[in-house]
Amino acid sequence: MEKLQLGIVEYINCWPVHYGVDYKKIDINADITAGPPAELNEMFLRGEIDITPISAIEYARNFDDCYILPDLAIASDGPVGSLFLFSELEIEELNGKVVALPKDSRTTVALLKILLKRYYQVDVEYITCEQDLDHMLDVADAALLIGDPALDGYVENLNSNLNITDLGRAWKGFTGLKMVYAIWVIRKEFAEKNPELVDEISDKLLKSKKLGLQEFELLADRAAKEMDIPREIALRYFESLRYDFNESYQEGVMKYFTDAYELELVEEKPELNIWGEGNERG
Numbered sequence: 001m002e003k004l005q006l007g008i009v010e011y012i013n014c015w016p017v018h019y020g021v022d023y024k025k026i027d028i029n030a031d032i033t034a035g036p037p038a039e040l041n042e043m044f045l046r047g048e049i050d051i052t053p054i055s056a057i058e059y060a061r062n063f064d065d066c067y068i069l070p071d072l073a074i075a076s077d078g079p080v081g082s083l084f085l086f087s088e089l090e091i092e093e094l095n096g097k098v099v100a101l102p103k104d105s106r107t108t109v110a111l112l113k114i115l116l117k118r119y120y121q122v123d124v125e126y127i128t129c130e131q132d133l134d135h136m137l138d139v140a141d142a143a144l145l146i147g148d149p150a151l152d153g154y155v156e157n158l159n160s161n162l163n164i165t166d167l168g169r170a171w172k173g174f175t176g177l178k179m180v181y182a183i184w185v186i187r188k189e190f191a192e193k194n195p196e197l198v199d200e201i202s203d204k205l206l207k208s209k210k211l212g213l214q215e216f217e218l219l220a221d222r223a224a225k226e227m228d229i230p231r232e233i234a235l236r237y238f239e240s241l242r243y244d245f246n247e248s249y250q251e252g253v254m255k256y257f258t259d260a261y262e263l264e265l266v267e268e269k270p271e272l273n274i275w276g277e278g279n280e281r282g
């Protein structure tokens with residue numbers, strides 16, 4: 001069998017889940033590809049990687065072709081700390097204005113569209129850009145950033161006049177629900193050919209996450225050094241992110257999928273095909 005190809009989002013949000021692997025406490029025999037979410041989504045859908053975090057909305061668009069690995073996610077219960085809309089105007093004043101979207105994101109782009117149209121009830125025009133806040137705000141009235149660039153943008157603008165809206169906080173405020181941005185998936189065909197391997201990797205990633213959840217202090221030190229952001233912000237970030245995909249997270253993401261379906265951002269409301277939940281092992 002060919003070596004397993006494993007994807008990983010290149011942002012620090014994945015550090016807790018990958019802690020055990022990165023710090024050689026858990027041994028996974030795989031080639032690891034790190035990239036921004038949109039790129040990983042495409043590689044996975046082209047069959048170039050076997051297991052990866054995928055943008056939740058891309059799961060909804062391709063659910064027939066994948067299984068979800070149990071209890072792994074990039075999620076939040078309220079503020080997320082790295083999905084921000086930056087704007088001089090208040091969100092309620094954005095009607096008829098231009099919003100710049102990051103080309104690296106899929107889930108958050110759809111989440112912003114849902115929040116603006118359905119909940120804030122403003123109609124805007126969208127353009128898609130590289131994640132460069134200065135450029136985005138030159139060409140648009142508001143800019144969405146995700147991941148490490150969003151954390152950087154937040155730190156740099158803490159004392160600026162810009163309004164900074166956390167999309168996880170907004171989602172929770174309007175719906176009362178948790179939100180899931182990415183889940184780990186396996187291609188169905190691969191899983192059905194290699195069920196023991198999938199069980200093994202699923203187990204190892206869960207163990208890796210369990211270890212990582214105990215190491216936020218160490219990860220915050222590392223983030224402060226590597227990203228040059230205040231340690232307290234990095235620590236608060238790891239503490240506010242959630243990595244679980246239990247029923248309450250599933251409820252949040254299904255509400256998001258329903259909203260996305262009603263706004264025609266996805267063609268179908270997906271089922272959650274979770275590996276090991278009686279759907280594939282007989």
Ligand SMILES: C=C(O[C@@H]1C=C(C(=O)O)C=C[C@H]1O)C(=O)O
Nearest residue numbers: 037055082105106107108147181
């Ligand atoms: C919380 C985040 O979650 C993510 C957002 C994603 C998206 O918008 O498609 C995909 C993967 C995660 O990296 C983040 O990137 O900041």
